[in-house]
Amino acid sequence: MNFNLGTYQAGKTTILPVFIGQNVEKLGLKLSDYHGKKKDHVVWFDAEGTRFVVIGLGDVKKFDLNKFRDVVAFGARAARKEGVSDVTVLLPEGTSFSNEDLVHTVAEGYVMGEYQFNKYKANKEESTVKNITVASLDGDLTGLEGALNRGKIYGEGTVIARELNNEPTNKMRPFDLADYVVNLFKDSGATVELFKGAELEEKQYNGLIAVGRGSAHKPVMIKINFQNDTSKQATALVGKGLTFDVGGYSLKLSRDLSDMRMDMGGAAATVGAMYILTRLNAPVNVVGIIASAENLIDNNALLPGEIIEYRNGKSVSIGNTDAEGRLVLADALILSQEIGAERVIDIATLTGACMRALGSKMSGLFANDESVANAVKEAANYTGEKVWELPLFDEYEDLLYSPIADMANIGSGDLAGAITAALFLRNFVGENQKWAHVDMAGPMAVNRSHSYSNEGATGYGARLLADFAQR
Template sequence: MNAMPIFKLGQGGAGRVIIFPVFKDSFEQAHSGGLLASFLEKHEPRKRMGERGEVTWFYGHGEQPHYLFVGVGERSQNAAFRITEAAGTAGRAAEQEGLQSAVISFEALGKRKDEEEESFVAAWVEGWLLGTYAFDRYRSKKTHRSVTAILIEAERKESLAEAVRLGEIRAQGTMLARDLTNEPSNALTPLKFAERVREHFEGVEVSVDIKTGEELEHLGMAGLPAVGRGSINPPVFMDLRYCSDPAKPLTVLVGKGITFDTGGISLKRDNDISDMRMDMAGAAGVIGALSIIAARGIPANIAVLVAAAENVPDANALLPGEVLRYANGTTVQVGNTDSEGRLVLADALVYAGQIGAQRVVDMATLTYSCVGAIGSKLAGIWGDDRLVQAIRTAGEGVGEKLWQLPLVDEYEDYLKSDYADICNISRVGEAGAITAALFLRKFTSPSYKWAHIDMNGLKEASGCSGHLVIGATGYGARLLAEWVASDV
């Protein structure tokens, strides 16, 4: 992928295309002499120009500029995210025309307060970068990014420079998560995954501790070594720390890092399971979040824990019926080796309590049941009500929605085992996502508040829409970073 375009702030710049995001419910006249006023002297606005995702071109002749209007939709409290979507759509439209420069004007959005202007600028930069993202590392013909210079029309250049930087940081953290999730399994084994993470955080105030082999057993881990036992690529546990404010409570973000999931001995029966390389999207999301947090210098005390393994069948692989004993004393009967994510997350949740966590959020591509329950536009979230609400509020702001599902105590009976404390699968064919959350709750500590996010339906996009492109979405990176930032 080409280097990122250069974003500048100013007025009166020349660009081959002038882009106006526009709301559905208003089309404000610009002040005298503005770019929009110049357009309106020669053209009439068209219907539907403000519809969400609508792209309307007015092509110029000769040296005259083209005009591109991109619909933002109705005015709402979530206008900044709608700008993010519009920017992604506009970015792809400009690239498809092979244009080299662009001028962005917010004149058609009407009058804005300073803080709203800042949020729009950050959202536009973020959305443009995410919407023109391409994972082309393995293509012989690389994606050509034609738009190299983007001028954002603004009078307050100095005060808005930080907004540009914020948009770039958010996009970079999300693109890191996308890059990791898109990688094929032969390029991202657990150890290679850990090394990529270590390289990314070199020179950053983030310490990276990689544990493998006998170290896992010394820590009392049970699920991670067992799940990774069948692979020639050993499992890895990553402990990443960022502490810019030791007075802050220790917040732990946990990610499921299954770099490929065949189902193990309980082999998957789907025709094409190549997307199982994305079973580490939860881990990629928490790593992307940490990258954003560190780059912004947010005052925080954060640990990111990633349990990474390959789940493959082999003569040494974990067998159904085995019993695992965890560091908190809980024993688990393995009913199905394709329910491996909860086995590795359990180790990390116990470890979080051991290191003094006060708040823990785990994120995983855990169940298809969650997709069946609430679809692919929402992630499921369980746990402490106040913590869940704070995370949901942060998600609304960045367009990463969550829906709270209940922890139904009566369903714990579904996880009963004949000869261990608990089984890793339900014996009843219902409430699969809830029983998975109930399983994880067995390994949390009373010393911390806990929330669990099942984002299986949001790990990838099948088409381009707004800031999303085909492939990994990087879900959770902006969501968790925003939640941590809002707690400052």
């Protein structure tokens, strides 16, 4: 798809976002309040040779960029179904946002809304749209090419994260993920290092080794280096990369476990974020770290009652093999210390407890430093990927007590599971590191295309991490 800035021209299929009560008679349309109401469908109008895709934005006083992303996504899907090749998207009038923000959001929302994962289907709905023109009825968009390109790249990074998560289990093993990363970052300005087999043992990535023992598809630690501006604060983006998680011997009990291929949501977000940063040629000093494994069962798999000794000297007793994400993240966090990252953010589909607390629309945020927490919140506000800060309550560390090791990998009892998971991870963060943890179990996936997140993986976190890294 080609994006460009231009002016409205009658005769093209035009996506028209409208507010309740907005007058658009200058376009030859007479609309009612109904057409301005926020909803999950579009209304087609023909006027003066133009096909309008009218989509409601709701009350202008409650407008935000996420609503605009949704509207653009609905319009993109409608244009695809109509089979057109050229589309104009009009910016909404009367908002408090700059044209720069609106232009960015159009490109971002269109790319995300257009995406569909249908590569394994016999009958595919192919996109016919080739050219998208972004236009405004009340202003000149000259000079906003950078915002347009930035939005497009943000959207592409999210699509990459979705694509990785949506891949079937048999198509995305740990080494498949590693190969994908190597190919994606060829000639990008980034370098990729892979640690597997004997190298994992040599570096004592014992948590990753232990979790991956039950699978014939062995684990790998992936490191993506993009030091484009070494004067900037060294930042590590850390992602959990469980390409499938059956729970190990603490077997998950569910009728359908197919979504457990998305337990690599944090890894997918990290890859998508690094794509955004490299394609923008952003002036950052960032390393992406992904700990990837499969958590399966065989006669060599990790058992409850084992102890893992980490290279930072701390030991962990295993109470539940389905609390495996924190075990691999611990190794990645230790690596972030060793490479000198001054601030680090890890992201993972970590706990059902966080999803039960916050639902499916936002992630839990934990941080040991206010400046990092604020930077994550600011990034979330900009990208629309919502977070809610939860406490690192020191008194709950007692719930991780183990009589035979420095700590257990699960808390005692069924309470505060998201907090105890974050407290566990804090044990592997450097004393002087500024650290944030994002538990994205809730917004990992959606079951229908009701927003700019299409059915399946949402790609949550790719834009959030990329934006955070630039702050």
